[in-house]
Structures are given as C-alpha cells and as structure tokens.
Amino acid sequence: MIGALFYxxxxxxxxxxxxxxxxxxxxxxxVGALVGAAYFYFVVFxxxxxxxxxxxxxARHPAVVPADLLPTLVTLGALVLLVIAAxxxxxxxxxxxxxxxxxxxxxxxxxxVRRRTLVYYKLVNSQFAILFTSALxxxxxxxxxxxxxxxxxxxxxxxxxxxxxxxxxxxxxxVVTRLMDNGITPWRRRLIILGLIVLAAGIMLAWLGRDLRxxxxxxxxxxxxxxxxxxLRALAGRVNAVLASGPLPWLLLPAKLVLGPFFAQDAPxxxxxxxxxxxxxAAHLLWVVRFEVSFEDASIxxxxxxxxxxxxxxEGNWRAARGAMKARPGPFRLASTGRPELAFLWKNLLSTFPxxxxxxxxxxxVLIIAGYRWVARDPDYRDVLPVFTVAxxxxxxxxxxxxxxxxxxxxxxxxxxxxxxxxxxxxxxxVVLGEMLTPIAILSGVLWLALLxxxxxxxxxxxxxxxxxxxxxxxxGLVPVLPLVCALQLLVPNAAALLFPxxxxxMRNRSERGIEVxxxxxxxxxxxxxxxxxxxxxxxLGAGLLVFATQWLIGPVAAIAFAAVAVLVILAAEVGCGLxxxxxxxxxxxxxxxxxx
Amino acid sequence: MIEVSGxxxxxxxxxxxxxxxxxxxxxxxxxxVGPNGxxxxxxxxxxxxxxxxxxxxxxxxxxxxxxxxxxAKRALAFFPDxxxxxxxxxxxxxxxxxxxxxxxxxxxxxxxxxxVELEIADKADQLPGELSxxxxxxxxxxxxxxxxxxxxxxxEPLTGLDPLGIRRMKDSILQRAHAGATIVLSSHLLHLLEExxxxxxxxxxxxxxxxxxxxxxxxxxxxxxANVSLEEIFLRATGGSGT
Numbered sequence: 001m002i003g004a005l006f007y008x009x010x011x012x013x014x015x016x017x018x019x020x021x022x023x024x025x026x027x028x029x030x031v032g033a034l035v036g037a038a039y040f041y042f043v044v045f046x047x048x049x050x051x052x053x054x055x056x057x058x059a060r061h062p063a064v065v066p067a068d069l070l071p072t073l074v075t076l077g078a079l080v081l082l083v084i085a086a087x088x089x090x091x092x093x094x095x096x097x098x099x100x101x102x103x104x105x106x107x108x109x110x111x112x113v114r115r116r117t118l119v120y121y122k123l124v125n126s127q128f129a130i131l132f133t134s135a136l137x138x139x140x141x142x143x144x145x146x147x148x149x150x151x152x153x154x155x156x157x158x159x160x161x162x163x164x165x166x167x168x169x170x171x172x173x174x175v176v177t178r179l180m181d182n183g184i185t186p187w188r189r190r191l192i193i194l195g196l197i198v199l200a201a202g203i204m205l206a207w208l209g210r211d212l213r214x215x216x217x218x219x220x221x222x223x224x225x226x227x228x229x230x231x232l233r234a235l236a237g238r239v240n241a242v243l244a245s246g247p248l249p250w251l252l253l254p255a256k257l258v259l260g261p262f263f264a265q266d267a268p269x270x271x272x273x274x275x276x277x278x279x280x281x282a283a284h285l286l287w288v289v290r291f292e293v294s295f296e297d298a299s300i301x302x303x304x305x306x307x308x309x310x311x312x313x314x315e316g317n318w319r320a321a322r323g324a325m326k327a328r329p330g331p332f333r334l335a336s337t338g339r340p341e342l343a344f345l346w347k348n349l350l351s352t353f354p355x356x357x358x359x360x361x362x363x364x365x366v367l368i369i370a371g372y373r374w375v376a377r378d379p380d381y382r383d384v385l386p387v388f389t390v391a392x393x394x395x396x397x398x399x400x401x402x403x404x405x406x407x408x409x410x411x412x413x414x415x416x417x418x419x420x421x422x423x424x425x426x427x428x429x430x431v432v433l434g435e436m437l438t439p440i441a442i443l444s445g446v447l448w449l450a451l452l453x454x455x456x457x458x459x460x461x462x463x464x465x466x467x468x469x470x471x472x473x474x475x476x477g478l479v480p481v482l483p484l485v486c487a488l489q490l491l492v493p494n495a496a497a498l499l500f501p502x503x504x505x506x507m508r509n510r511s512e513r514g515i516e517v518x519x520x521x522x523x524x525x526x527x528x529x530x531x532x533x534x535x536x537x538x539x540x541l542g543a544g545l546l547v548f549a550t551q552w553l554i555g556p557v558a559a560i561a562f563a564a565v566a567v568l569v570i571l572a573a574e575v576g577c578g579l580x581x582x583x584x585x586x587x588x589x590x591x592x593x594x595x596x597x
Numbered sequence: 598m599i600e601v602s603g604x605x606x607x608x609x610x611x612x613x614x615x616x617x618x619x620x621x622x623x624x625x626x627x628x629x630v631g632p633n634g635x636x637x638x639x640x641x642x643x644x645x646x647x648x649x650x651x652x653x654x655x656x657x658x659x660x661x662x663x664x665x666x667x668x669a670k671r672a673l674a675f676f677p678d679x680x681x682x683x684x685x686x687x688x689x690x691x692x693x694x695x696x697x698x699x700x701x702x703x704x705x706x707x708x709x710x711x712x713v714e715l716e717i718a719d720k721a722d723q724l725p726g727e728l729s730x731x732x733x734x735x736x737x738x739x740x741x742x743x744x745x746x747x748x749x750x751x752x753e754p755l756t757g758l759d760p761l762g763i764r765r766m767k768d769s770i771l772q773r774a775h776a777g778a779t780i781v782l783s784s785h786l787l788h789l790l791e792e793x794x795x796x797x798x799x800x801x802x803x804x805x806x807x808x809x810x811x812x813x814x815x816x817x818x819x820x821x822x823a824n825v826s827l828e829e830i831f832l833r834a835t836g837g838s839g840t
Contacts, residue, residue, distance in 0.1 A: 327723065328685075330693070335697070336703060343694050419675075420677070420681045422645075422648075423646065423673070424698050425666075425669075426667065426698065427667060590642075590647075
C-alpha cells in the first residue's frame with residue numbers, strides 16, 4: 001500500500017512540474033519565468049557566490065566563529081531545541097490532527113489502509129516540504145558560512161533538525177491526545193508540564209549553585225576587540241562548564257546529537273555525527289509509528305479549515321484567511337442616500353483592520369502633536385527630533401512605494417464579485433472610484449501623519465529657505481495633493497486587475513508559487529513605478545517652473561501655493577481621465593471571458 | 598418589461614448567443630431552458646448588463662441596457678446561481694450597503710419586513726460565513742428585492758436548496774410575478790419550472806429553438822399527445838440532448 005501512496009505523491013509531483021512547464025507556453029508565465037530566473041540568478045545566486053556564500057564544489061568555508069566557541073554554540077542550540085520541543089507539549093489545545101488535503105482524506109481515509117500507513121505517508125509527504133525549507137534556509141542565510149563547514153552539511157543538518165522536530169511534534173500531539181482521552185484537560189496537562197519544567201530547572205539551579213556567576217567584567221578593556229573576544233571566550237567557557245555539569249548534559253544530549261551534523265566542520269566529522277543523529281531520528285520515528293491514537297476526526301476538521309483558508313486566500317479575502325471573522329460595527333454611519341461611492345468606502349473599511357477608522361487618524365495626530373510638544377519642551381530630549389524626522393521620511397517612502405501593493409481593498413479584492421457590482425445602477429467610473437476610496441483613505445491617512453511629523457520636527461539648519469511660513473504652505477499644499485498621488489498610484493494595479501485579470505488572479509493566489517509568479521510580481525511593481533513616475537512628471541515640471549518663474553514676483557510662499565494649485569489641477573485631471581478610462585473598461589469587463597485559457 | 602431584439606454575444610470566433618429576440622411582459626415568468634452550453638447564463642448576463650452584448654438591443658422597463666445602463670439597472674435585480682455576498686458584512690450591513698447604492702430611502706423600514714418574510718430576521722447581525730447555503734440565498738434575494746425591482750433575473754435559483762427552500766423560492770417568485778414583476782429564470786429542473794413559468798424559451802447552441810407560452814410550446818412539440826411534460830418537450834426540441 002505504501003507503494004500506491006508513493007505513486008500518488010511522485011505522480012502528483014511529476015504532473016505539477018509538467019503543468020508548470022506546459023504553462024510556459026502562455027506569455028504571462030514565460031515572461032514571468034524569464035524575469036524571475038533573471039532575478040534569482042543576478043540577485044540571489046550571483047550575489048551569494050560573490051559574497052563567498054556558495055563555495056566551489058568540495059570546498060568548505062573558513063569559520064568566522066572561533067573553534068573553541070563552537071561547543072558552546074552547540075550547547076546553546078540544544079537548549080533552544082529543548083525549549084521548542086517543550087512548546088510542542090504545552091501549546092496544543094486540541095486532539096492530534098495530521099494535515100491532509102481534502103482529496104487525500106476523500107481517497108485515503110475510506111481506503112483499506114492501516115492507520116500506521118497513513119502516518120508513514122504523512123511523514124514521507126512532509127519530507128518534501130522540509131527538504132525545500134532546508135534548501136531555502138541554507139541559500140538565504142549564506143549557508144551559515146560563519147560557522148565553517150560545507151554548505152551541504154548545513155543543508156542536511158537542517159533537514160535532520162527540522163525532520164526530527166516534526167516527528168517530535170507529531171509524537172507529542174499523539175501523547176496529548178491520549179492524555180485527553182484519559183480525561184486530562186489541556187490546562188491540567190499544561191500545569192503538570194510547566195510544574196515539571198520548574199522542578200527540573202530548580203534541581204539544575206540547586207546543583208549548579210555558585211557556578212552560575214559570570215566572569216569579572218573586563219572594564220575599560222572591553223573597548224578593544226582582543227579583550228572583548230577574550231571576555232566572550234571566558235563567558236562561553238563558563239557557560240559551557242555550567243551547562244556541562246550536573247544532569248543537564250544528559251537532558252541536552254539528544255538535542256546535541258541532532259545538532260551534530262549541522263555543526264560538523266568537515267566530511268569525517270559530519271559522518272561520525274550523522275550516525276547518532278539518525279539514531280535519535282529513528283527513535284522518534286519508532287515512537288510516532290508505534291503510538292496508536294485516533295487522529296482521523298481532528299485531521300478532517302483541520303483539512304476543512306485549511307481548505308476554507310486556501311479558498312479565502314484565493315478570493316483575496318485575507319481577513320477570512322486569518323481565521324474566524326467577527327461582525328463589526330460600520331466604520332461610520334452610512335445614510336440611505338448620498339454619494340454611492342461612499343458605500344464602497346464603508347464596505348471596504350469593514351474588510352480591513354479596525355484600526356483604519358477616521359478616529360484613529362485624529363488620535364494619531366493628537367499623539368504626534370503631544371509627543372512633539374513633550375520632546376521639544378525639554379532641551380535634553382530635543383536631540384530625539386531628527387529620529388522623528390527620519391521615521392516620518394521612512395514611513396512616507398514605504399507608504400508611497402509599497403503602500404499600493406499592500407492596501408488592496410479595491411477592485412483587486414472585489415474582482416470575483418464583478419458580476420454583482422456590474423448590476424448596480426452606477427457608471428463604471430463610480431464603481432472604480434468607490435472601490436479605490438479605501439486604500440486611498442488608508443494611505444493618505446498614513447502620509448498625512450508623516451507630513452504632520454515632518455512639519456513639526458523637520459527644521460534643517462542648512463535649508464535657510466525652509467522658513468516656517470514656507471514649511472506650512474508646503475504642508476498645506478501637500479494635504480490635498482497626497483490623496484491624488486495615492487489615487488494615481490492605485491490606478492495602476494487596478495488597471496492591471498482589469499486589463500490582465502488572469503495575471504492578477506495568479507498573483508493573488510498564494511497557492512500559486514514558482515519562479516514565474518515571482519517574475520510576474522517584479523514586472524508589475526516595476527511597471528507601476530514607471531507609470532507613476534511618468535504620470536507625476538507633468539505635475540512636477542509644472543510646479544517647478546511655476547515656483548521658479550513666480551517666486552521673484554510674488555515671494556516663495558505665494559509661489560508654492562500657486563504651484564500646489566497647479567499640481568492639484570494636473571493630478572486631478574490625470575486621475576479623472578484614469579477613472580473615466582478604467583470605468584469604461586470595467587463596463588466592458590467580463591471576468592469569465594478574460595480567464596478563459 | 599423586457600424587450601430583446603437580435604441579441605448576440607460572441608467571444609472571438611465562438612458565438613455564445615445568436616440573434617435572440619423575445620418579449621416578457623409584467624406579471625410573466627419566462628423559463629430559459631437548454632442543454633449545458635446553450636447560452637442561458639450568457640443571455641441572462643447580457644440582459645442584466647453584466648456583460649455587453651455584441652449586437653442587438655435589450656430594453657429593461659423601457660431603458661436600453663447598453664445606452665442607458667444606470668436607469669435600466671435601477672429597475673432590475675439579478676440573482677446568480679451562487680449567492681455572491683461580502684464575507685465581512687453582516688446581513689443588516691448588506692442591506693445598508695445595497696440601500697445606499699440604490700438610494701433606497703428609509704431602508705430600515707423596508708428591510709425589516711423583508712427579513713421577516715425571508716425568515717432571516719434572527720440572523721440580521723451574522724456574517725455570511727455563519728449562514729447556511731439557503732440562508733445565504735435568502736440574503737441575496739433580500740438584497741435584490743430591497744429596491745423593489747420591476748424586472749428580475751434568476752440564474753439557477755433552486756440550486757442547493759432543500760425541498761422546503763425550493764417550495765418557498767417558487768412561492769416567492771410567483772408572489773412577485775403576481776405583484777406585476779417581470780421575471781426571467783433559468784434552471785435545469787424542468788418539472789419545477791413547469792410549476793412557476795408562464796412562458797418558456799428553449800435555447801440550443803446559443804440559438805432559440807422555441808419560445809412562447811407553455812401551452813404554445815407544448816402544442817408545437819406534443820405531436821398531438823395530451824399532457825406532455827416540459828421535460829419531454831425539452832428532449833424533443835433539443836433532439837434528445839441532456840440538460
């Protein structure tokens with residue numbers, strides 16, 4: 001029977017790879033794959049090679065961490081593993097449930113398969129994910145070159161650590177289920193385990209006693225690397241000695257054995273550490289497959305929850321994907337009559353975090369003003385003001401560039417409901433504007449708070465022209481301009497949703513993975529930045545020319561105000577044209593036709 | 598009322614609906630039947646203004662759905678086969694949202710009896726995720742009925758409903774028709790359509806095979822036999838294609 005399960009897994013994998021290759025015939029995937037491959041080659045692999053992260057075959061990294069510190073690291077790592085393993089006994093509050101897909105449950109649970117075979121299947125299945133995770137960790141963490149040893153040793157070491165932990169969690173969940181069957185409630189079990197941990201810690205402390213004192217501080221010598229290094233060595237030696245005395249080494253032994261291959265410095269060391277590590281792995285395996293406990297009910301419940309979460313993610317419903325949703329009061333009172341676009345703002349604000357409410361903006365503004373006044377009043381704290389400025393600049397930059405990708409409570413999230421939206425007695429531009437109002441409001445709110453911070457805290461001495469009246473005029477001019485900039489930014493991804501719905505559907509779907517999807521995301525981000533830069537160019541040029549030409553006549557304050565009005569008009573015209581065009585596109589939009597293969 | 602003339606819908610080289618013409622008057626219920634892929638849903642979506650027709654005209658309560666879509670849509674309601682609801686709005690919030698979109702004044706006074714009639718008044722503060730399939734269907738109907746539409750389109754309205762739900766849905770459709778609404782519905786459940794529809798339109802491969810009152814269509818395909826069911830008529834009209 002296990003052969004059939006292997007067949008299922010391997011055939012599924014083969015078909016997945018084949019379908020991924022076949023879909024490259026579609027330009028959207030081919031272009032995405034090329035860009036994604038280029039990204040991974042130039043940004044990840046080549047940088048890693050240049051940085052010495054991926055050594056030539058057979059070579060091993062020179063360790064940055066001194067050899068005498070490695071045993072301490074192993075011991076500390078074992079301690080961390082022990083804590084993680086303990087969480088597997090403390091955290092679970094339900095019965096053991098192995099994660100199967102709905103199809104696996106439909107086919108395998110009624111099949112003449114022994115429960116143990118299902119566990120084997122699940123274990124084999126999980127190895128694919130663990131191997132992939134190990135490869136990613138090794139690749140993106142510079143192969144742990146600072147520890148020395150070969151990248152392959154670190155990769156296999158990670159696999160052993162994760163696979164053993166996986167088995168341990170599974171075994172722990174089985175035992176927890178057995179305890180529940182015997183009438184021990186989760187809280188009672190937690191109290192017992194925490195009590196045991198406290199008891200063990202107490203015994204250790206009593207045993208070690210005076211050995212816990214740290215070495216004498218090196219005083220002023222700490223300023224030099226030599227003495228710091230010496231201090232660390234002394235500290236490490238003491239920690240090692242403390243952790244190596246009494247019963248603690250025996251407690252840490254299994255975890256240390258599992259960590260052995262990961263910390264091996266060369267091939268012989270790796271192979272000699274591999275045997276004991278595999279022994280711990282095998283012991284866990286035996287424990288899990290021999291433990292008879294019913295996991296079917298919890299597995300079915302788990303798979304249903306997982307399927308609902310996946311479906312929610314595919315529909316772009318992140319709130320539902322995070323777990324059970326709760327009804328909330330509306331963000332503001334929605335009257336029966338008035339601009340229908342505001343109904344979309346009201347609806348989409350309900351779909352996001354409750355913090356995004358008008359009152360939050362007011363609270364944020366009050367806190368910023370109060371914080372500024374408190375800091376500015378005391379000369380000792382005044383030096384903190386540049387930190388406020390930098391934070392505001394960073395927040396504004398992130399909001400402007402990444403905000404439109406993160407705040408997606410617009411057509412991108414509602415595309416699946418387009419059939420219903422199109423039956424509403426509204427023009428296309430009204431639906432598009434209404435849908436975009438929520439991300440515009442959220443991003444503008446963040447930008448206004450950043451602007452307020454800058455208005456209060458940004459006083460560069462070098463910019464003599466930035467007088468308080470000029471600062472105030474600039475800020476006042478930016479207040480109405482920023483929502484238009486946000487609208488302009490958001491027009492691009494919303495246009496993409498209507499023009500290339502298949503692309504956007506693919507990117508929304510988190511279950512869609514692969515190099516081609518990464519490439520598609522890069523293309524869209526680059527396209528958005530390019531379009532917005534081009535769209536802002538007329539306004540920026542116009543404003544610059546106006547300020548340059550008029551400031552000599554009417555003064556800088558009036559010139560900036562004049563330029564702000566011009567920017568406002570240009571951006572409003574651009575946004576208006578964009579909305580009108582997108583509205584027409586929405587009216588002619590047919591999702592079912594667009595998604596035809 | 599609905600007046601359709603020469604309606605066609607093409608996707609590239611593929612013609613989903615070809616030259617469809619018919620009229621449905623107030624108080625009439627038209628059943629749209631046909632095998633899978635006959636163009637029923639595409640026709641309904643064109644009539645409701647969800648997708649633009651390639652050629653032809655469609656008047657909803659006297660308004661051309663292509664030339665004056667806002668006025669036409671103000672008079673219609675479309676009920677898809679699967680209730681499309683917003684996961685994060687409660688039952689009551691759905692009605693508040695729809696009221697604002699359609700500009701329904703004093704919607705609370707209208708919503709309450711509607712919720713009572715549809716037996717979801719006790720679920721008013723629940724999210725769609727907490728409702729059964731039938732309850733969701735009722736909420737979608739409440740949203741569609743709030744603005745008192747003159748024209749209603751139902752796409753497979755009986756899908757997923759239990760026997761009691763089917764009975765209530767049929768009663769509700771007939772009640773609206775008796776009140777003067779113009780109704781078009783598509784369904785594969787022919788024996789149920791027979792109980793509700795005054796008229797029938799049989800489609801096959803995007804083309805109209807037959808249309809008219811049930812009696813007219815029966816007479817055309819009954820070959821002189823008495824009491825021929827709509828199912829039998831359908832099979833004869835479509836040349837034995839399954840639904």
